Amino acid sequence: MSVVGVEGEERDDFTRGESRQMRARSLRLLGSLVRPVRARVILTMFVIVLSTALQVAGPALIAYGIDTGLPALLDENDWMPIGLIVGAYLLTGISGAAFIALYQVMSARLSQAILLDLRKRVFLHTQRLSLEFHESYTSGRIIARQTSDLDSIRELLDSGLNQLVSGMLYMSFTAAALVLLDPTSGLVLAVSLVPLLLLTRWFQVRSQKLFRYTRVASARLIVHFVETMTGIRAVKAFRKEPRNAVQFGDHVEEYRHANARVIRLFGIFDPGLVLIGNVTVAAVLVVGGFRIVEGSLAVGALLGILLYTRRFFDPAEEMAMFYNSYQGAAAALEKISGVLEETPSVADPTTPIDLWKARGTVHFDRVRFQYAQDEVVLPDLELEIPAGQTIALVGTTGAGKSTLAKLIARFYDPTSGAVTLDGVDLRKLHPKDLRRAIVMVTQEAYLFSGTVADNIALGNPQATRDQIVDAAKAVGAHEFIESLPHGYDTDVNKRGGRVSAGQRQLISFARAFLADPVVLILDEATASLDIPSERLVQQALNTLLSDRTAVIIAHRLSTVAIADRVLVMEHGRIVEDGTPAELIAGTGKFAQLHAAWRDSLV
Numbered sequence: 001m002s003v004v005g006v007e008g009e010e011r012d013d014f015t016r017g018e019s020r021q022m023r024a025r026s027l028r029l030l031g032s033l034v035r036p037v038r039a040r041v042i043l044t045m046f047v048i049v050l051s052t053a054l055q056v057a058g059p060a061l062i063a064y065g066i067d068t069g070l071p072a073l074l075d076e077n078d079w080m081p082i083g084l085i086v087g088a089y090l091l092t093g094i095s096g097a098a099f100i101a102l103y104q105v106m107s108a109r110l111s112q113a114i115l116l117d118l119r120k121r122v123f124l125h126t127q128r129l130s131l132e133f134h135e136s137y138t139s140g141r142i143i144a145r146q147t148s149d150l151d152s153i154r155e156l157l158d159s160g161l162n163q164l165v166s167g168m169l170y171m172s173f174t175a176a177a178l179v180l181l182d183p184t185s186g187l188v189l190a191v192s193l194v195p196l197l198l199l200t201r202w203f204q205v206r207s208q209k210l211f212r213y214t215r216v217a218s219a220r221l222i223v224h225f226v227e228t229m230t231g232i233r234a235v236k237a238f239r240k241e242p243r244n245a246v247q248f249g250d251h252v253e254e255y256r257h258a259n260a261r262v263i264r265l266f267g268i269f270d271p272g273l274v275l276i277g278n279v280t281v282a283a284v285l286v287v288g289g290f291r292i293v294e295g296s297l298a299v300g301a302l303l304g305i306l307l308y309t310r311r312f313f314d315p316a317e318e319m320a321m322f323y324n325s326y327q328g329a330a331a332a333l334e335k336i337s338g339v340l341e342e343t344p345s346v347a348d349p350t351t352p353i354d355l356w357k358a359r360g361t362v363h364f365d366r367v368r369f370q371y372a373q374d375e376v377v378l379p380d381l382e383l384e385i386p387a388g389q390t391i392a393l394v395g396t397t398g399a400g401k402s403t404l405a406k407l408i409a410r411f412y413d414p415t416s417g418a419v420t421l422d423g424v425d426l427r428k429l430h431p432k433d434l435r436r437a438i439v440m441v442t443q444e445a446y447l448f449s450g451t452v453a454d455n456i457a458l459g460n461p462q463a464t465r466d467q468i469v470d471a472a473k474a475v476g477a478h479e480f481i482e483s484l485p486h487g488y489d490t491d492v493n494k495r496g497g498r499v500s501a502g503q504r505q506l507i508s509f510a511r512a513f514l515a516d517p518v519v520l521i522l523d524e525a526t527a528s529l530d531i532p533s534e535r536l537v538q539q540a541l542n543t544l545l546s547d548r549t550a551v552i553i554a555h556r557l558s559t560v561a562i563a564d565r566v567l568v569m570e571h572g573r574i575v576e577d578g579t580p581a582e583l584i585a586g587t588g589k590f591a592q593l594h595a596a597w598r599d600s601l602v
Contacts, residue, residue: 051099066300111157167315211327277313
């Protein structure tokens, strides 16, 4: 179960059943993270148990020293008992401090190992997820999972978990030592546990929802910031800054309000712990005082009891701060576990079929497709594209052209029916074979940070410099690349900011041609090119598309002229099919589109 609503918006209102499922999911993730390092966990626990035992011994040694060591010194001038007690106290103190230092180092290394594993899991899993996930789960939310959510878990592992483990052990050992020292005072402490547990449970119930809401508010803040910075050109072009400022202010106020509610909750919880601790110490002091008067309790024992009682509540106050880290990390872990339990809608085959040498025949066998809960895009498509044929898809926006191309590239799987390559269902092909055989070039040419040569070489990482240059020449990109400050070694900067849109497209063309696929898909890939650049690309396509299956989606009908076959689509159906010349000579939709385009040139 994901934490994302139907419109991709994160939720913070869950039923009890959903909350239980999310907690169970988080525990499964936590268990899988701890399992590889469980030996180190056990060793670390042993160190903290030993350290805590040494720390707890202090008050008992003080009580024994006062009640036994001092009388021996005063009455018999015997220094031995008090000397042994002081030595034991120093030894336990020094040893306890040494073990605390060792525990801190071991726990830090352990937490970093867990965080490293988790960061890798999130990154690798989000890469494996299908396009459908990334189109509904915004990049800002993924960034929130990798940044603020992981930071919350880091804070818990680095400090909060230390407080919890050491605090719980310290309270347990202190309570046991107090009972052994004086069972009657142990009963007073046991009575104080009733309001302590009630207060803690009250805080736990109310804080869980508040911290979950805080994580959601934080994610919304990050999402808005990332989307604004990513689309900064559109923001400035449409003067969206004032509206963005208002929206960001609303998100900041929501986040501030969420944190203010958490602070108010702590304003009750933390003083409540202090009050219970002080009342308990006072009760132990009163009861112990009466017992000293009666002669049933020694002064040293009372001092040890008071020290144990006070120390018992010290970790409780520290654990109040732990709950701050814990609830934030628990909410973050719920969201991360939700992403990690998402399964790819386009799954890899369990027993893939090897495709040694693809020819390029593509067949749609009664394919029906719809996006999630949307209406059907392709109702019942039957289409055969012979190997080596270049087809052009033409139609109005929403006719199903891009959907058809995405199915060939297997960005999506059909709802029913099958898309095959050389008679093999795409769902049965190994991803490496599929990506080697089929390459898509989209309208938005994405360039990664690095040099021009690096970006072209993505099509074939083993390519030599000469092969990279030849690919650039083939698509008409060589001349402008050579004019760049460092030629092929020019850094394109973030997202290709140093080159124009048309130049980015030409680089992506070179990348695709270097990959040498048997099926090449151009999804409106020439839309951002100017007329001279488009002519250069068309000249290259005439050569490079020979003996290669090609699917071209284009609004510019000049690009269609190089096709062997034109398919006109409408509402997910093919309404016209023929050569460009045949359709132009007819009276159908393509002839009308061609006539309108020709008139626009006059």
